[in-house]
Amino acid sequence: MTMMIDDVQTVEGVGLCTIRHVEALGSTNKHFPKDRKQKAELSTGLTVEYVIESSIDADQPECDEFPEERLLLISAYVMPKEGWAPLIDMLLGKWDTKKQGKKLKILSFDNRGSGGSDKPWTRYTTSQMAEDALHLMDYVGWDSAHVAGTSMGGMISIELAAIAPDRVGSLTLIVTTRGHYLPHPKAWKSFLGTVLGGSMKSVIQLLYPSDIFDGPIEGCDNVKVLDVLEEFHSVPPTENGFPPLHALVAQGVACLTHFVSDERLEAVGKSGFPVLIVGGMQDILIPPENSVTLLDRLKGDQVETLFFETAGHGVFFQFVEEVADVAIIPVLGAIDLLVEGCDVDEKTSQFAIRLPTTKPPMVYYPVVSPVGISTQRQVDALYASSKYFAKEQCHRVAISTGITVEYVVHTIENDPQQPPEHLVLIPGFMQPKDTWAQLIDTLVPKWTESQGHGSLSIVAMDNRGFGGSDAPFWRYTTRQLAEDTLALMDQLGWGVAHVVGISMGGMISLELSTLAPQRVLSLTLISTTRGNYKMDSRSRVPMLRNIFSLTAAGKAKSVVEMLFPAEFLQNRITETGESVRDVLIRMFTKQWPRLGLSGLIGQAAAAQTHFVSDERLREINDMGFPVLIVSGMQDFVIPAAESIILKECMIGDHVRTLFFDNGGHGAACQFADEVVHELVETMHRGYQRP
Numbered sequence: 001m002t003m004m005i006d007d008v009q010t011v012e013g014v015g016l017c018t019i020r021h022v023e024a025l026g027s028t029n030k031h032f033p034k035d036r037k038q039k040a041e042l043s044t045g046l047t048v049e050y051v052i053e054s055s056i057d058a059d060q061p062e063c064d065e066f067p068e069e070r071l072l073l074i075s076a077y078v079m080p081k082e083g084w085a086p087l088i089d090m091l092l093g094k095w096d097t098k099k100q101g102k103k104l105k106i107l108s109f110d111n112r113g114s115g116g117s118d119k120p121w122t123r124y125t126t127s128q129m130a131e132d133a134l135h136l137m138d139y140v141g142w143d144s145a146h147v148a149g150t151s152m153g154g155m156i157s158i159e160l161a162a163i164a165p166d167r168v169g170s171l172t173l174i175v176t177t178r179g180h181y182l183p184h185p186k187a188w189k190s191f192l193g194t195v196l197g198g199s200m201k202s203v204i205q206l207l208y209p210s211d212i213f214d215g216p217i218e219g220c221d222n223v224k225v226l227d228v229l230e231e232f233h234s235v236p237p238t239e240n241g242f243p244p245l246h247a248l249v250a251q252g253v254a255c256l257t258h259f260v261s262d263e264r265l266e267a268v269g270k271s272g273f274p275v276l277i278v279g280g281m282q283d284i285l286i287p288p289e290n291s292v293t294l295l296d297r298l299k300g301d302q303v304e305t306l307f308f309e310t311a312g313h314g315v316f317f318q319f320v321e322e323v324a325d326v327a328i329i330p331v332l333g334a335i336d337l338l339v340e341g342c343d344v345d346e347k348t349s350q351f352a353i354r355l356p357t358t359k360p361p362m363v364y365y366p367v368v369s370p371v372g373i374s375t376q377r378q379v380d381a382l383y384a385s386s387k388y389f390a391k392e393q394c395h396r397v398a399i400s401t402g403i404t405v406e407y408v409v410h411t412i413e414n415d416p417q418q419p420p421e422h423l424v425l426i427p428g429f430m431q432p433k434d435t436w437a438q439l440i441d442t443l444v445p446k447w448t449e450s451q452g453h454g455s456l457s458i459v460a461m462d463n464r465g466f467g468g469s470d471a472p473f474w475r476y477t478t479r480q481l482a483e484d485t486l487a488l489m490d491q492l493g494w495g496v497a498h499v500v501g502i503s504m505g506g507m508i509s510l511e512l513s514t515l516a517p518q519r520v521l522s523l524t525l526i527s528t529t530r531g532n533y534k535m536d537s538r539s540r541v542p543m544l545r546n547i548f549s550l551t552a553a554g555k556a557k558s559v560v561e562m563l564f565p566a567e568f569l570q571n572r573i574t575e576t577g578e579s580v581r582d583v584l585i586r587m588f589t590k591q592w593p594r595l596g597l598s599g600l601i602g603q604a605a606a607a608q609t610h611f612v613s614d615e616r617l618r619e620i621n622d623m624g625f626p627v628l629i630v631s632g633m634q635d636f637v638i639p640a641a642e643s644i645i646l647k648e649c650m651i652g653d654h655v656r657t658l659f660f661d662n663g664g665h666g667a668a669c670q671f672a673d674e675v676v677h678e679l680v681e682t683m684h685r686g687y688q689r690p
Helices: 019-025 081-094 126-140 152-163 187-197 200-207 225-233 245-257 262-269 289-297 320-327 344-352 376-382 433-449 478-492 504-515 537-548 552-563 580-588 597-609 614-622 640-649 672-688
Strands: 038-041 047-054 068-074 103-109 145-150 168-174 220-224 275-280 303-308 395-398 404-412 421-426 456-461 497-502 520-526 627-632 655-660
Touching: 019 081, 019 225, 019 320, 038 126, 047 081, 047 126, 068 081, 068 126, 068 152, 081 103, 081 320, 103 126, 126 152, 126 245, 145 152, 152 168, 152 245, 152 262, 187 200, 200 225, 220 225, 245 597, 262 289, 275 289, 289 303, 303 320, 376 433, 376 580, 376 672, 404 433, 404 478, 421 433, 421 478, 421 504, 433 456, 433 672, 456 478, 478 504, 478 597, 497 504, 497 672, 504 520, 504 597, 504 614, 520 672, 552 580, 614 640, 627 640, 627 672, 640 655, 655 672
Parallel strands: 068 103, 068 145, 145 168, 168 275, 275 303, 421 456, 421 497, 497 520, 520 627, 627 655
Antiparallel strands: 038 047, 047 103, 395 404, 404 456
16 A cells, blocks of 8 residues: 555654754864865775764773774765765764764765866766766765665665665665655745855755744854855855756766666665654655655665654755664664754855856956947847747758758848859857847848948858757867857858857857867957857856746846846936837847757757867957957956957957947947947958958
């Protein structure tokens, strides 16, 4: 008979209420000082950062001959090892080495993709991460250990127990799941606010039930539980910072694809080691029904439970002493390791709200300060997408690189006596081809008014991984994306073209120029980089909100926040008095192409591994085609210093710059008139080049 949630015995627990509990929450620096952190290069080639803690008196001569009880702690989604500090502090405080006649050794480490461990560009799985843990045990010389994991760490722990049951002394599974589950609907808003925005309110709502917040702390007048939790979650647990986007996504994929069958769960249960299942009856992230399912499949007298009636997903913070007490109770002769930890998502939030001050961008002259978007004509250009990117104007074609891409070609008719020209527009990271509508609409009248030019055919395509183009699951590179662009030019019969790239599109443009410089008439690089640069931390939160926002309105607000300086957004449209902020939010509030994990991971890999050496930049420069470098001095996505580096490596009269004093990463949108003016000039220089 299947066990139901009502069949589970629960406990109340005292919870967070004493100064000792508060001290445990604040013990990170005590247990994870820099000099105690070590690196292990595993046999798989992965480097992992770890710490081993010992019980008090373990190093005393009279304890030399004592046997060791070994505890392996496996962390949750993007949670660093430092998240275990409260539980470790309580455990070590309660463990009496001489009385127990045993030493306690606790090994905690950063999973691949988190903290100080490597963050490889590949798909992660919970079974792969379990292998990492086993290889780390090999490295430190542990044949076996008690294993405890929380949340995603519990998923990894189940996999470890299934792979190597002979190496498990006992198994503690804290607020975790066999897989194929859904969070409670209440969790989504708080989860996204936690992971993407670092909102303190979201962190607290995700991890704890609200009815505990007003509880007092004994010995601390006017201090409540909520005050302690807010203070605790406001302090970043590690100096390693928030994981990069590809690692965040890869660990997410590991969670989403995790599943342990009935057969494998039953095999774990039959292995005979003690099992402790810890759940929170008010957990909205991994609802307690998931722990009940584990209990139902891991049957036997060796299985014990600890379900807290008033606990959320942050159970081991909320009930840190109760968890530690259970962790040192002998269960069938084994040390029952109950260790759950700080929820991963809370740690994500701590990282997300840490915004270190960065140096201002380098100054480069000349720098211009135009007004930017301020007239109805300029507003109309913002809304020009339907003129150039209607569904019937889009085409799909299989290209020689093995994928199918979606693109649009628009031709501006001009002097029929002059030969036609071609312009290739390459969009940025996870941006659709219609990103270029404003520039095209601004370019049309300027091109037709210019003298000595034939018709201009413009192609804009969706890069692989986004929009209407294929999104194969594998690591992408900017070189590969450049090859896609060249293959589309071949398909269109274009031998040469002017090339314009923005942000990641600029990186692709640089690669294209090194692959086939003879096919480039001119090169315009907007808000881009040669690679290997440090992103301003202010960009991380709006970028993640942009990628993962579930609503068009939410995405629009995050895009505007990411691309444009706040001062610029306060400007008004001359004819209507509407704020530029409202105009831009309305423009970006549109139906975005569906986001796919394979494309997201692939394009992120391309952007973060991109690098063009000095030698290759000089080779581009030596080709002699006109180059225009455009940047905003207030760009915190790709700081203007990156464009300055490009200019320093690409010298000569054929290289020109356009720097906007009040421009952000969206400078090409802010100042479309000025950018198009310089673009036409650059193309004219390219056409006239001998």
